Amino acid sequence: MDVTVTVNGTTYERDVEPRKLLIHFLRDDLDLTGSHVGCDTGNCGACSVIVDGVLVKSCMLLAVQANGASIETVEGLAEGDELTPLQLAFNEHHALQCGYCTPGMLMSATALLRENPSPSEDEIAKALQGNICRCTGYWNIVEAVKSVAK
Amino acid sequence: MLLREVEYAKPGSVAEALELLAANDGARALAGGQTLINVMKARAASPDMLVDLNGLDDLTGIELAGDGTLTIGAMTTYTELMGSAEAKARPILGEVCATIADVQVRNRGTIGGNVCSNDPTNHLPPLMVSVGARMTIAGADGEREVSAEEFFLGVYLTAVGPGELLTRISIPAGKKDGFAAVTLGADGTCIANAAATVNGSVRVALGCVDAVPVIVTAESADGVADAVRAANLEPPSDVHASSEYRTHLAEVLATRAAQEASAR
Structure with missing residues (x-):
């Protein structure tokens, strides 16, 4: 099936099998390998992207369902080499060790801060509930998000 | 993960969706996909066609x-x-x-x-x-x-x-409701749950203890635990809870839900 999507401002047209998950379309067809496959069961959130303004796990959406949509992935956060304040905060607060979960964490935190620029610690924890990290114990991730909250 | 081959249809109306579902034995409606896509990965479901209801x-x-x-x-x-x-x-x-x-x-x-x-x-x-x-x-x-x-x-x-x-x-209208659950992690899958509504008497629907919600009623929240016991539940055992423990949880959660509903 023909699918047209705009990812981080660039429009792509591809012929896609209906069975292909959005995460594989992004990684394999568009070569946007920033979004990760962690668990493949919808639990870990490493594949989180923003589709038409809505945070989703791209392993639980078919690529064909995103036809016509505007998608944001971790590659779209920085402007060239200039990281966003949230990305810099992750660096500063040691909010990543292996980094595997980081693209999903960044997208979830980005979605949170858009909706609620001044989240409480509880609101940050609740917003990141769908993203699993096996290194940091979460604390530094929460600290990083808190540091850029208004 | 690669799903089994599947056809995809995006109907423009409910009538069209119904036609597609009726005309294809192997068709299934795709709603949010947060369960169906995952069970398709595991091959626990293998529909021949997905009828996407998004956008209707x-x-x-x-x-x-x-x-x-x-x-x-x-x-x-x-x-x-x-x-x-x-x-x-x-x-x-x-x-x-x-x-x-x-x-x-x-x-x-x-x-x-x-x-x-x-x-x-x-x-x-x-x-x-x-x-x-x-x-x-x-x-x-x-x-x-x-x-x-x-x-x-x-x-x-x-x-x-x-x-x-x-x-x-x-x-229908109403405010005197309660819900209680014991879950796998915060906001995870329920091991047992109970929903209660007070409308004169208390009506509790128990989840996770049978194939469908089990209804028990009592005059007040105080009588709910007895009502659950009288229902002679035989919930399934699994890796998360034995049948006996689940029966215990049903009693506790029914009471909590009923108390929450009564307090509103």
Whole structure:
């Protein structure tokens, strides 16, 4: 099936099998390998992207369902080499060790801060509930998000 | 993961969706996909065709009638229910939806998908029974309405037959509701849950203890534990809880839910 999507401002047209998950379309067809496959069961959130303004796990959406949509992935956060304040905060607060979960964490935190620029610690924890990290114990991730909250 | 080959159809109307479902034995409706896509990965379901219900306006929207009755489109997401000013008329709905899984799942998962999948560990089947919801099912011969008790028929089985769709759920006015669950991790899958509504007497619907929600009633919250014992539950055992422990949880959670409902 023909699918047209705009990812981080660039429009792509591809012929896609209906069975292909959005995460594989992004990684394999568009070569946007920033979004990760962690668990493949919808639990870990490493594949989180923003589709038409809505945070989703791209392993639980078919690529064909995103036809016509505007998608944001971790590659779209920085402007060239200039990281966003949230990305810099992750660096500063040691909010990543292996980094595997980081693209999903960044997208979830980005979605949170858009909706609620001044989240409480509880609101940050609740917003990141769908993203699993096996290194940091979460604390530094929460600290990083808190540091850029208004 | 690569799914088994599947056809994909995006109907432009409920009528077209019904035609597609009726004409293809192996077709399944795709709502939020937060369960179905995963069970397709595991090959626990292998539909030949997915009929995507996303984008059908007739299946969305939350309306509040003058008498307080809420009418909720089947494709309403948990996030939409949580944020809806109308849905605040029955506060328990948004409160329970806020405890389902996580942000991403709540952004895609739908009230219709939750009840139609009728996994016995889901949150909404017992809640729909306790609040006295009525489900509208559309098929080739038009629409019919069934009560929540008549809707849930067995594990993964509802009154929605082949070639039919749940289109909306209506919920009468009320505020005295409660919900309690013991879950795997915060906001995880329920090991046991209970939804209670006070309307004169207390009515509790127990989840996770049988194929469909089990209803018990009592004069007040104080009598709920006895009522649960009298129901002689024989819940399944699994890796998370023995049958005996689940029976205990049912009693405790029914009481908690009834106390919450009574206190409102």
